[in-house]
Amino acid sequence: MQDIISSRRITIKDSQSKYCVAGFADAYQAYVNAEEGGAVYAYWLLVGVGFLVTAVGVITMIFGPETITYNRMTGPTLFQYIQIYPGPIATIGGVCMAVGSKLGSKMIMTCESYLQANYQLIAEDGKDVTNVVKVTHLGEDKFEIELNQ
Incomplete structure (x- = not known):
């Protein structure tokens, strides 16, 4: 194994x-720390x-009472509000899950993907082969890179 790298090539x-790939582990760790930042x-x-809010709304729609009685002077309790509005409550839960899934879709790249996205892989003839190689991370700065021809 030898270093064949000059400025991300x-x-x-x-x-x-x-x-x-000298310095890969440090660069990848910096990327992971920056991307994780609370997302x-x-x-x-x-x-x-x-999920919990959606489950409460759906369960209330299925098993909730047909009629709800409450004191007009004090108004409905939280539990009675849930019984009155199970559809909007389930919708709010669904929206929370959708927003969370959108945040989760920007998951962290694997080591192999990070290498292909941030390093230029060049064949001996000078042709860019970044998208036509099979990359396997072996640990730390070591990779197995095979040309798919």
């Missing part, structure tokens, strides 16, 4: 399949709360 040789937690919070 990797020269792919036919005779070699294992490469050491992952917001994803789980919104999806979890949205």
Whole structure:
């Protein structure tokens, strides 16, 4: 294994399949730390709360009473409001889940995807082969890169 890298360019040789990309682990860790910045937690919070609220609305629609009585002077309680408006409550839960899923769709790239997105892979003849290689991360800065020809 040898370093064949100059300023984010990797020269792919036919005779070699294992490469050491100097500084990759640090660059990837910096990327992960920057991308994680709370979006992952917001994803789980919104999806979890949205699921619970949707479940409460749907269960109330299915098993809720046909009539609701409450004191006109004090108004309905929270539980009675849930019984009165199960459809909008289920819709709000669905919207929370959709927003959470949108946050979750911007998940962190794998090591292989990050390498292909941020490094230029060049064949020995000078042709860009970034999109026609099979990349396997072996750990730390080590990769197995095979040309698909």
